[in-house]
Amino acid sequence: MENFPQSCNTAPTSQTTTRRTFLQHCSLPAWVALSSTLALLLTPPLHAQEKPIPTTAIPLVEEPSVSTKMPRDQFNHMAQLLSGREKLDKTLLEKAFLALQRNNPKFESMLNELHQLIDVEEIASAQAFMENKAVAKQPAAIECAKQIISALYTGRVGQGSKAELISYEQALMYQPTIDITVIPSYSRGGRDYWIQAPI
Amino acid sequence: MPISYDADVIIVGTGVLGSLAAWQLARHGHSVMMLEAGPLAKRWQIVERFRNNPIKENFNRPYPEQAWAPKSYGGVYSDSYLENTGPFEFRPGYLRLVGGTTWHWAAASWRYLPNDLKLKSLYGRGRDWPISYDELEPWYQLAEESLGVCGNATEDQSGQGKKTPFPHRSKDYPLPQLGWSAFTQAFAQKATAAGFRFVDEPQARTSRPYDGRPACSGNNNCMPICPSAAMYSGIVHVDKALAAGAKIIPNAVVFKLEKSADSDKITAVHYRTPDKKDFRLTSRYVIVAANGIETPKLLLLSDVANSSDQVGRNLMDHTGIGLTFLSKEEMWPGRGPVQQGCILNWRDGEFRAKHSAIKHSLGNAVPNLDVVQRLIGKGLFGQALNKQIRQDAARWVSLSTVFEMLPHAKNRITLSSNKDVLGFPKPSVYYEVDNYIQAATRIAKNDYKKLLTAFNGTVVNDNTGWQNRDHIMGSVIMGDNAKTAVVDKDCRTFDHSNLFLATTGVFPACGVVNPTLTGAALSLRLAQKIMEAL
Numbered sequence: 001m002e003n004f005p006q007s008c009n010t011a012p013t014s015q016t017t018t019r020r021t022f023l024q025h026c027s028l029p030a031w032v033a034l035s036s037t038l039a040l041l042l043t044p045p046l047h048a049q050e051k052p053i054p055t056t057a058i059p060l061v062e063e064p065s066v067s068t069k070m071p072r073d074q075f076n077h078m079a080q081l082l083s084g085r086e087k088l089d090k091t092l093l094e095k096a097f098l099a100l101q102r103n104n105p106k107f108e109s110m111l112n113e114l115h116q117l118i119d120v121e122e123i124a125s126a127q128a129f130m131e132n133k134a135v136a137k138q139p140a141a142i143e144c145a146k147q148i149i150s151a152l153y154t155g156r157v158g159q160g161s162k163a164e165l166i167s168y169e170q171a172l173m174y175q176p177t178i179d180i181t182v183i184p185s186y187s188r189g190g191r192d193y194w195i196q197a198p199i
Numbered sequence: 200m201p202i203s204y205d206a207d208v209i210i211v212g213t214g215v216l217g218s219l220a221a222w223q224l225a226r227h228g229h230s231v232m233m234l235e236a237g238p239l240a241k242r243w244q245i246v247e248r249f250r251n252n253p254i255k256e257n258f259n260r261p262y263p264e265q266a267w268a269p270k271s272y273g274g275v276y277s278d279s280y281l282e283n284t285g286p287f288e289f290r291p292g293y294l295r296l297v298g299g300t301t302w303h304w305a306a307a308s309w310r311y312l313p314n315d316l317k318l319k320s321l322y323g324r325g326r327d328w329p330i331s332y333d334e335l336e337p338w339y340q341l342a343e344e345s346l347g348v349c350g351n352a353t354e355d356q357s358g359q360g361k362k363t364p365f366p367h368r369s370k371d372y373p374l375p376q377l378g379w380s381a382f383t384q385a386f387a388q389k390a391t392a393a394g395f396r397f398v399d400e401p402q403a404r405t406s407r408p409y410d411g412r413p414a415c416s417g418n419n420n421c422m423p424i425c426p427s428a429a430m431y432s433g434i435v436h437v438d439k440a441l442a443a444g445a446k447i448i449p450n451a452v453v454f455k456l457e458k459s460a461d462s463d464k465i466t467a468v469h470y471r472t473p474d475k476k477d478f479r480l481t482s483r484y485v486i487v488a489a490n491g492i493e494t495p496k497l498l499l500l501s502d503v504a505n506s507s508d509q510v511g512r513n514l515m516d517h518t519g520i521g522l523t524f525l526s527k528e529e530m531w532p533g534r535g536p537v538q539q540g541c542i543l544n545w546r547d548g549e550f551r552a553k554h555s556a557i558k559h560s561l562g563n564a565v566p567n568l569d570v571v572q573r574l575i576g577k578g579l580f581g582q583a584l585n586k587q588i589r590q591d592a593a594r595w596v597s598l599s600t601v602f603e604m605l606p607h608a609k610n611r612i613t614l615s616s617n618k619d620v621l622g623f624p625k626p627s628v629y630y631e632v633d634n635y636i637q638a639a640t641r642i643a644k645n646d647y648k649k650l651l652t653a654f655n656g657t658v659v660n661d662n663t664g665w666q667n668r669d670h671i672m673g674s675v676i677m678g679d680n681a682k683t684a685v686v687d688k689d690c691r692t693f694d695h696s697n698l699f700l701a702t703t704g705v706f707p708a709c710g711v712v713n714p715t716l717t718g719a720a721l722s723l724r725l726a727q728k729i730m731e732a733l
Contacts, residue, residue: 163254
């Protein structure tokens with residue numbers, strides 16, 4: 001008997017079929033194609049539980065159209081989860097998202113795949129993301145996650161002439177050492193502060 | 200009827216060497232005209248451009264980019280300006296603006312050793328300088344006082360463990376040694392215990408308020424821009440020269456030194472403006488102070504000073520390698536200025552007959568960008584990432600190793616067939632690393648092993664390949680013979696009695712210490728020679 005893969009053209013019929021088991025038997029692109037319909041049918045998506053980003057306080061950013069709200073919310077969710085921070089500066093998030101969009105034409109689709117994977121695998125923390133076996137088999141999803149976290153931590157997106165600054169002082173990479181070292185060009189210590197050991 | 204001139208002295212280039220000469224001449228009552236290919240920029244503008252620059256590692260990027268005077272890289276015109284035809288991409292970071300490249304440097308201000316100037320006669324390698332340390336000493340002192348150098352006058356800076364200070368000095372440093380960061384102290388202690396001789400780096404950075412500059416407050420941003428002016432840059436002496444009556448014309452690209460029809464003199468300097476208008480100025484003396492690449496380029500373009508066929512040849516840098524590792528113990532780099540000391544065991548000795556001298560310089564820059572990029576590459580996220588950033592940033596040790604290159608005729612700057620927007624040829628470089636340096640890498644890598652053992656270190660990168668060190672030397676080489684050198688020991692061209700070159704490009708042997716202070720001493724000295732003749 002030929003071992004055909006289970007068809008993905010039928011919706012789950014059993015109450016015991018979870019989104020996780022469903023995904024395990026389907027290719028990711030096929031799942032993505034169905035995802036928006038299924039997500040609405042099964043449970044409210046996570047982004048629906050979040051407050052929309054106020055855009056009036058952010059200069060030079062156009063009011064997002066209906067079609068872009070979903071990726072933005074996905075992005076904010078991923079940024080929070082992957083950074084382990086519930087509170088992230090909204091301007092930083094907005095600028096990072098727009099820069100990643102500009103820098104990589106496939107970013108939104110990569111983000112969507114990453115978000116669905118997180119959703120299906122019911123990943124709720126950065127630690128769970130790092131340890132998840134299904135994630136480990138999805139290099140594109142990991143790459144997308146790295147792009148998001150790199151933007152937030154280094155404060156920049158892209159290489160060479162395409163490089164864009166998102167933030168300098170707000171880049172998250174300085175926070176873990178902010179009690180010890182300066183953000184270069186922003187001295188806080190005064191003359192000779194460096195002579196004494198910091199700890 | 201007496202000939203009238205536009206100025207006593209025209210100086211092409213306004214970096215530290217050109218502006219020091221301008222200041223020295225102007226304050227003694229001589230009329231000085233400074234011509235600068237690039238524009239004038241304010242410190243605050245450069246600081247803002249740095250903060251808004253997405254590629255913080257690129258020290259040229261925060262500086263103005265202009266089509267008519269490209270930098271060595273760091274912009275749409277600059278990135279295609281300096282061409283390379285050899286196996287090594289020779290691309291020193293240099294700027295084109297008023298004040299020059301010491302806007303971004305780490306301000307290391309070393310004197311050469313007497314033996315550095317006698318490499319050929321002592322060790323049979325390369326060339327000797329035609330000038331001795333004793334002749335240079337008073338000019339070193341004036342240069343240190345002009346730049347505001349802090350240092351430790353009690354150490355043996357040759358790294359040979361002598362009990363007495365070396366090289367000898369007529370006076371103490373103008374500023375006391377800048378206190379070492381706890382990181383530098385910890386490194387020095389362990390390295391010393393492992394047999395290394397770690398020496399304080401003299402630096403043009405104010406350990407106390409000096410000459411209108413504030414004391415260093417440890418912004419850790421010496422490269423690419425000190426926000427407070429505690430670190431010296433050439434703009435200090437541009438301002439002093441202007442206050443003493445010198446004139447300056449920015450955005451004036453000098454393209455021709457005009458030769459006299461009936462004497463050996465340079466009679467005029469021609470420059471082109473961004474709107475492609477040409478101007479001609481005359482002076483009794485001309486100093487070209489346009490760095491070690493732009494200076495030979497101008498001489499070649501003008502077909503002057505090259506009867507020896509040495510203009511553009513003998514190009515040298517302190518071509519180097521690097522080591523980055525994580526120490527077992529917390530050390531916390533990134534507090535205070537970006538570098539404070541070096542390992543100098545291999546600065547001088549009989550070994551120089553066989554292989555290059557070596558210097559390992561300890562970096563003290565805030566490492567977070569390098570740390571976080573490495574950790575994201577490893578796939579860390581969330582709290583694990585934050586925790587590891589702190590862990591690694593506290594242990595990040597970065598060493599920059601330099602070697603002493605020898606002068607070789609084949610390593611040279613020529614004029615490219617490609618032109619810039621003003622219609623002038625771009626500089627083209629051929630450079631390959633020599634066997635003298637290759638032989639020293641085995642020694643340097645053995646030092647790396649000892650250091651890794653001493654610090655119980657985990658290697659981050661011990662295979663960098665050859666790296667630029669931005670110290671351009673040899674390209675308008677100094678000597679005592681007009682047939683084999685471009686300038687004499689006064690930095691006067693053999694071919695033109697009124698043409699002087701103020702650039703580290705005159706160095707015939709390069710040691711392993713940063714060349715700027717020696718260049719500054721030579722520049723002050725050549726200004727004196729011109730004053731004596733005026």
